[in-house]
Amino acid sequence: MNNLTPLTRRIFLQQGVTLASLVATVPWFLEKSALGMLPADSRVSSHAGVPEDRILVVVQLGGGNDGLNTVIPYGSDDYYRQRPQLGIATPGSNNGALQLDSSLGIGLHPNLTGLKELLDSGQMAIVQGVGYPNPNRSHFASMDIWHTGKSQGHGNGWIGRYVDNACSGSPQADAEIAIGRTAPLAMFGDVHKPVSFENAKLFQWTGKELPASLDVPYEVMNRAGALDGVAAGSQAAFLMRTALDAQLSSDRIRAAMDKTPLVSYPNSQLATQLKSIGAMIRDQMKTRVYYASISGFDTHGGQAGAHGNLMRQVGDSLLAFQNDLKAQGNDSRVVTMVFSEFGRRVKQNASGGTDHGTAAPMFLIGSGVHAGVHGKHPSLTDLDQGDLKFTCDFRSVYATVLEQWMRAPSKKILGEAYPTLKLLRG
Amino acid sequence: MSNSSTTPLAKANWNSQTARFLLTRAGFGGTVAQVEAVRAMGMDGAVDYLLNSGATADDSTNENTFDRNVRKPPTEEERAMNQQARQANLESAREQFQKLKNQQDGIDRAQMQEIQKWWLARLIQTGRPLEEKLTLFWHGHFATGYRTIEDSYHMFQQNQLFRTYAAGNFADLVMRIVRNPAMLKYLDNDESRKGRPNENLARELMELFVLGEGHGYTESDIKEGARALTGFTFDDDTFRFAANNHDGESKTILGQTGNWDGDDFARIILSRRETSEFLCAKLYRFFVNDSPGMPDAKSKVFSNALAAELRKQQYELKPVLWMLFRSQHFYDAANRGAVIKSPTQLIVQTIRELGTPPRELSSLNAAGDLMGQSLFMPPNVKGWDGGRSWINTSTYFVRQNVAVYLITGLRPDAFDWDSDLAKWDTTALEGAIASRTAGDASKEADALLDLVLAVDAIELRRAQFRAYVKTLNGPLTSSRLVAALCLVTAMPEYQLC
Incomplete structure (x- = not known):
């Protein structure tokens, strides 16, 4: 099985595709499956004992979310000293933080009522002070580090490596789906590449609506994934593979989007993305990892209003999503993980904003999490050149999700063994 | 071989x-x-x-083609008034100021859209294609983004700089780039001064613009380079050397020690x-x-x-x-076929090769954005990675659909593009097909594929296409040609050049 080239393996991802009969390469399919390359039942679990119905949803907050104004250390005088204008007031005061833990002196941004509700109903874990050694303050360099899980930020993505590992027996076209124009590096493995789309309506060929006669020839030609005369590593082969993936997932995804959601979602970018993900989960797609991302967190100037709006968007969208999963009865199958490439500096700058910093909190949401506040809030006095020192390596969170949620060997995927945390109830 | x-x-x-x-x-x-x-x-x-x-389509472009005062910096007087308002905590004055700023932002964004359209039109019409192609190369190389600098005129000015030096002298271009207002703003060098140098420009000159990552420089070289660049700033639309802000003391860059300034720094890495x-x-x-x-x-x-x-x-x-x-x-x-068309290449080449109407330029710019290449708005200072990074399942459909739009003028269903039902004159392409088939209708399908694709479509797809053309029951002209081309441009091979 391992001798198969990625391309030939991917050809067999056609489970559930009704148009298979149209594919002109059918004889070739049959030939290959006769050789035993295609599992008799392509839906069988790829790894004995691996719960294939578990799903990870990743939410990326691009630009560097201000962790100190997300989980507020209101108990610290230094917080208010460093942020005379930007500091969020103590719980109970006007526009003050939402109380998290009075003994720790921490609260949530006042607009994060959605997350507060998730926390109070036992569906959210907060991991404090997440970062990594030798923090890189460049957006793209730090994002690459988070995406690859490697200190240099080089190589393929950690989710891609997970999917490669988990689906080694029966690769799936829709194993990982990113909502958005570009697919995140995190999802690129050696074999698996993410399917990505921004808007389901745009996720199809418009030429079909021209003379009706174009529909069938188009399907046939774009599904022809045969390799006749094309070198496996060539640009042409790459394009053919993408074309096939696009066709297969287009049908499936648009079918999933047809239903009206069970709960109403707010009208925001993140909510729209999560609504799509909710629809795909509800439609029993076999996707293991979904990815949503919004940006705008690079609040160098005039931060208070902009960041407040983003906090509202994040909290309300995640609450609606979790409620949707609950209404579907899928909440126990899904864990949502929220991260940003870095936090921001402790001291506010002269433009009413904050500059690139280091550690920040992460969130895990789902009915399978150990709800509550985990880890240690970084010190506001013991700083590294004005920045927080991380108290938890983000790869420990990855390892926890991989081991305890996806039941995958984290050391193999991350390249190193990172201690797991008690964030999930298994 | x-x-x-x-x-x-x-x-x-x-x-x-x-x-x-x-x-x-x-x-x-x-x-x-x-x-x-x-x-x-x-x-x-x-x-x-x-x-x-070759002649450019529009040689009348000059420094006044767009409004250079769209972002006029506030006068001393305005600055003082604003300062006063802030100190006195005058809510109404602050609001007034904010309103004015929002207004200016809107005007500047509108001019940026005009400049985007102007460049796309130029790419489509130019008689000096290599000059425009190199301008696009330099834009991706010395990537500067409008969203950060928010000054449309500076973006235009930089674009003209790339055109002037398109196939000129690279060292001269680098010397101009370290004095270019858009770049100085984009990488914060206008705020870099003695005692607290900003390393952004120095780092990217080393890593992305001139020397290349991992090519024998250290963090110390970057820090020293940043000191050399202090004082390189701009006033309005012009470079200015702010001697007061320049760190005039000795620096060591790549082993060379002296009282270097920004030009010296550029010279050292160019050596x-x-x-x-x-x-x-x-x-x-x-x-x-x-x-x-x-x-x-x-x-x-x-x-x-x-x-x-x-x-x-x-x-x-x-x-x-x-x-x-x-x-x-x-x-x-x-x-051959070893380059994946950039979104700009895909749009411009389709129009220039097939002779389709250019349709709505703003719609094409919107499509470029959906495909990952919005002119004047590269994703970051690295520019566009190019190659396979252009292609994913999302952009793949947009690529097919923008071709349908150019060929038919039909506005894709949910796209925010304008329909344009101007009919495409297919005469030239019909003539080209005819000259290749010598009256043999059975050769039309292959002739069209050879004319439009940069590489041979795989035999399977060719056969399927031939079979389709046969069902059209007529020569590959007018609406039959349009239908056939919608299919050809939807083939994976069409993305290659």
């Missing part, structure tokens, strides 16, 4: 196919008649023409051999082959030969491009 030689292609091997390849790679393709004209020039004549001649090799490897990916890992060990021999020429010519680009576009290696079969 791939040939890594810079030896010129033999005259006998110059034909319509190589002429078309040159016009596509060194420009944005052309009609069958244009390809024929280029072929008739002979290879040397054609490359010389691309490097030295490194790695610079020419870094730039030529990038030119190689842009013009020759952008498959993963390219240039590989073998094609490095070629790109390093270009680099040697670049050093010998003291950074003059024309002799290097002359060598590149005439080499056997450039035309080697292994490099």
